[in-house]
Every structure is written in structure tokens, then in C-alpha cells.
Amino acid sequence: MIQSNMNDNYDCLVLGGGPAGSTAAALVAEAGFSTLLVERDKFPRFHIGESLIPESYWTLKRLGLLERMKESAFTKKYSVQFVSGEGRTSVPFYFNQHDPRECSQTWQVLRSEFDQMLFENAADQGATCRQETRVQEVLFDGPRAVGVRLTGPDGHSRSIASKVIIDATGQQSVIGTRLGVRKIHPRLKKMAVWTYYRGAARLPGIDGGATLVLRTLNRNGWFWYIPLHNDITSVGVVGDVEYMTANRGKPEEVFAEEVALCPGLQERLVGAEQVEPIRIAREFSYTSQCPAGDGWVLAGDAFTFIDPLYSSGVLLALKSGELSADAVIDGLRSGDTSAAQLGRWAPEFEKGVACIRKLVEAYYSNCFSFGEFLKEFPQHRGAITDILIGRVFHPTATDVFRDMDPWLPEWLRGV
Numbered sequence: 160m161i162q163s164n165m166n167d168n169y170d171c172l173v174l175g176g177g178p179a180g181s182t183a184a185a186l187v188a189e190a191g192f193s194t195l196l197v198e199r200d201k202f203p204r205f206h207i208g209e210s211l212i213p214e215s216y217w218t219l220k221r222l223g224l225l226e227r228m229k230e231s232a233f234t235k236k237y238s239v240q241f242v243s244g245e246g247r248t249s250v251p252f253y254f255n256q257h258d259p260r261e262c263s264q265t266w267q268v269l270r271s272e273f274d275q276m277l278f279e280n281a282a283d284q285g286a287t288c289r290q291e292t293r294v295q296e297v298l299f300d301g302p303r304a305v306g307v308r309l310t311g312p313d314g315h316s317r318s319i320a321s322k323v324i325i326d327a328t329g330q331q332s333v334i335g336t337r338l339g340v341r342k343i344h345p346r347l348k349k350m351a352v353w354t355y356y357r358g359a360a361r362l363p364g365i366d367g368g369a370t371l372v373l374r375t376l377n378r379n380g381w382f383w384y385i386p387l388h389n390d391i392t393s394v395g396v397v398g399d400v401e402y403m404t405a406n407r408g409k410p411e412e413v414f415a416e417e418v419a420l421c422p423g424l425q426e427r428l429v430g431a432e433q434v435e436p437i438r439i440a441r442e443f444s445y446t447s448q449c450p451a452g453d454g455w456v457l458a459g460d461a462f463t464f465i466d467p468l469y470s471s472g473v474l475l476a477l478k479s480g481e482l483s484a485d486a487v488i489d490g491l492r493s494g495d496t497s498a499a500q501l502g503r504w505a506p507e508f509e510k511g512v513a514c515i516r517k518l519v520e521a522y523y524s525n526c527f528s529f530g531e532f533l534k535e536f537p538q539h540r541g542a543i544t545d546i547l548i549g550r551v552f553h554p555t556a557t558d559v560f561r562d563m564d565p566w567l568p569e570w571l572r573g574v
Contacts, residue, residue: 166287169195170491172307172321173286174294177206178473179459180327181277182480183487185222187325188286190488195319196281197292197309199328203271207353207440209393210236210370210385210470213254214549216262218477222280231276232388234267237365239469239547241529242373242423249530251369257544267368267385268473294333297324297455304334304455323487323496324455327480330443332461340449346520347444347466350403352414353383353395355435360427361386370470371427375420378525382417382424383467391434394424397467400441410437446509451486451502458483462505463512466519474549475512482508511551517560517571518546524568536562 173184176198184196219225238251254263282288291312298306298318306320326334335341361367371384380398387393396417407413414437418424446463450456459476482504490500521527533540542559545551564572 166193166195167319169193169287169319169321171195171323171325171487172319173197173325173327174307174333175199175327175329175459175461176202176278176281176288176290177274177327177329177459178277178476179461179480179483180325181274181281182218182222182477183325183327183458183484184281184286184288185277185284186481186484187487187491188281189284192488192491194281194286195321196278196286196288197294198278198288198290199293201290202275202278204274206270206274207351207393207395207438208467208470208472209270209387210267210383210473211265212470212474212547212549213258213263213265215265215474215477218481221481222277224276224280227276228266231266231272233269233273234368234386234388235365236265236267236368236370237263238369240366240369240371242371244374244376244378244421244423246423246426248371248423251366252544252547254544254548257541257548263548267370267387269387269391294328297326297334297337303453322454322491323501325458325480325483325487326455326461327458327476329460330464332447332457334452334455335447335457335461338449338452340447341445342448343442344444344446344516347516347523348400348442349397349444349466350400350439350441351395351397351443351467352403352410352417352437352439353393354414354433354437355387356392356394356428356431357390357434359384359386359392359394359431360429361392371423372468373421373423375417376422377420380417380420381468381522382421383470384424384427392431394428395467396421403441410439446512449498449502450505452498454496454501456483456486456501463509465512465516468519468522469515469547471515471549478549478552479508507552511556514546514551514556515549518543520571521563521567524571527567532563532566539563 170192173196188194241249296308373382385393458479490496
């Protein structure tokens with residue numbers, strides 16, 4: 160049950176009730192520390208980023224949510240497939256062929272339902288959880304974060320003190336924006352335009368839940384195709400901001416023009432009905448140069464986001480929420496809530512993020528073929544699948560790039 164009472168002092172204050180914030184709040188509260196989780200909006204609320212990848216399994220298991228996920232209506236996802244601009248579909252990357260364990264099956268989720276599940280779980284673990292509560296200001300004593308000023312649904316402001324603040328406020332990143340630590344990735348300045356369809360085509364059996372990545376004919380963009388429950392499919396196109404906006408019309412016109420350039424998508428939308436308006440997002444690839452400070456730490460999209468390609472967003476949110484929570488728990492136990500303690504997990508995490516980002520940039524380079532590379536180095540199929548499923552937080556995750564680098568553009572080698 161979501162609690163409504165607030166105190167004036169907490170051990171940990173978590174800003175943002177998405178996957179990162181709700182994960183962190185649940186774990187810190189479960190460890191016995193007083194925790195306040197605040198969310199700006201009211202659940203259920205819309206959010207993009209619907210496709211999970213298999214390594215999400217382990218954080219969901221730790222949160223005790225696997226049974227709820229299994230019992231949910233969410234579409235089960237067993238693989239990812241790539242479709243060329245001409246409409247040729249690749250052999251599926253079946254996750255269980257690489258790892259036959261239960262963790263190889265994941266889900267396509269409606270984020271309004273998934274995020275609410277995580278938020279309610281934080282309350283179940285003992286966190287005080289408040290919706291419709293806005294962060295007006297993060298309070299600092301010199302360089303140390305010491306609390307926040309909040310405005311609740313009644314419009315009244317209130318100052319709350321906390322030993323630690325976890326900023327999981329997504330792309331707005333309350334602390335990151337205030338301190339100016341965000342850095343836009345210079346080669347991934349992309350824009351996404353998307354909507355939802357009812358009745359779009361699906362393959363039978365386990366292939367019906369696959370994420371599809373479909374190239375356009377001119378190779379200037381690609382579409383995601385994510386089958387959700389209730390016969391709804393999320394369909395979006397991603398391309399360079401300049402390409403998507405220069406001498407183009409309204410977002411609805413841009414979307415239609417890109418569909419016309421994607422035969423593989425057109426055939427899947429025959430007879431389908433668009434049931435939501437067009438939405439857009441832009442310049443969403445970035446990282447934060449400073450992940451933590453005295454009394455504060457960034458998590459989820461407030462820390463970093465790569466790209467919709469390969470669907471890594473929710474995994475990185477869950478994982479960073481988990482890792483930041485562990486650092487906070489140890490810091491509260493030892494009395495050390497310094498930047499070094501709260502951000503100790505970030506360097507290894509960033510190495511894993513860099514693996515995914517490099518495969519993203521390889522795809523966008525338009526001069527690298529995963530198919531041709533795997534014909535030459537079939538022994539690396541497992542390593543590439545590891546990156547696609549998010550198994551990147553280990554020392555050997557980068558080994559595949561020793562053979563891949565010569566196939567990549569010079570500017571991407573060694574990155």
C-alpha cells in the first residue's frame with residue numbers, strides 16, 4: 160500500500176518513481192533505512208521504453224517481482240530480429256540458444272503498468288511513497304546535498320532533510336541539470352518519432368513477442384517494432400536530428416515518409432489501426448561527467464541513456480538503481496556518504512554501458528555488417544548476444560572488440 164505520511168528527516172530521499180528510483184527506494188528501505196520516494200506524476204502515467212532485455216531478470220528477482228511478472232499480461236520476449244531496408248528478416252537472436260536458463264525469457268511491458276508495479280513494491284518494502292509531488296529545489300550546505308524543498312498535490316511547499324539523495328528524475332535530472340554535469344554524445348544526436356497500432360502483424364508462437372529492428376531503404380533511419388499486450392504494437396522511427404527535421408514537415412508527416420521508406424514495416428501494418436497520437440523525443444543520448452557528490456548520487460536516465468536501439472534503457476535504470484542503492488546502504492551503515500562512496504559503482508557500470516554504446520555506433524556507422532562479421536568470426540556470436548541481452552558488467556565483455564575493431568570505422572576503434 161502506498162503511504163501518504165511524510166516526516167521531516169529521512170536517511171534516504173529518492174527523487175523519481177521510475178524503474179531506477181523505485182528499485183533504489185525498495186532496496187534502501189528493505190535494508191532498514193527510512194526512505195522517502197517522490198514522483199512528480201500520478202500513476203499510472205505514460206512512459207516510453209517498453210522492451211526489456213534478459214539481464215533485467217536479476218534485479219527483478221532481487222526485488223521479489225519475478226512471480227508478478229510471470230503472472231502479468233505482459234508479452235513474453237524470447238528474441239530480437241533485424242530487418243534490412245529491402246525487407247529481408249534475419250535469423251532470430253534467440254536468447255535461450257545462448258543461455259537455456261529461465262533468465263533468457265523477458266518481457267515487452269506497458270510502462271504505465273510496469274512502473275506502477277515497481278513503485279508499489281517500494282512501498283511494500285517500507286518506503287514512504289508520494290505521487291504528484293514536485294521537487295522545487297535540492298538544498299545544499301556548501302557542496303553537500305542535505306535535503307529538498309517539495310510541493311505536494313495540495314500546492315503547499317515543505318522542506319525535507321536527508322542524509323543521502325538519489326536523483327532518479329530521468330532526463331530532467333534535477334541535480335545533474337543544476338550542476339551542469341550532463342554531456343550530450345556528439346555522434347548520437349538522434350530524434351525519435353513514434354505511435355501505437357492495434358492489429359499489427361505478429362508471427363505465431365514465441366516469435367510473436369520478438370523486438371524487430373527495421374532499417375529504412377535510405378539507411379538514414381530505423382524503426383522499432385515492439386508487440387505489447389492487448390494487441391497493441393509500439394512503432395517508432397529513429398534518425399539523426401538534422402535528417403529528421405531539416406526541410407521536413409510536421410512529425411506526423413515525417414513518420415509517414417519514413418514508413419514509406421520501410422517495406423518491412425509496411426507489410427506488417429497492413430490492416431492495422433493507429434490508436435495513439437504521434438510523440439517525439441530528441442537528443443536523448445548522454446552521460447553525466449560526475450555521477451555522485453557528497454550526499455547525492457545519480458541513477459537511471461538522470462545518469463546516462465544510450466539510445467533506443469537494443470532496448471537497454473530499462474536494464475540500465477534497474478541496474479543503476481540497484482548499484483546506487485547498495486552504495487547508499489553501505490554508506491549509511493558506515494557513516495560515509497561522500498562522493499567517493501556513493502559513486503564507487505559508476506566506473507565499472509560505465510564500462511558496461513560503453514560496450515552497448517559501441518554496438519549502437521557500429522550499427523549507425525552504415526559501414527559495418529553484423530552478419531558479415533559473424534560469418535568471419537562465428538565464435539563471437541555468443542559475445543554479441545551477451546551484449547544484446549545486457550550481460551556487460553564483467554571483465555571480459557570487451558573481448559569481442561579485439562576482432563571487431565578492424566571492421567569498424569577508424570573513429571570507433573578502441574572506443
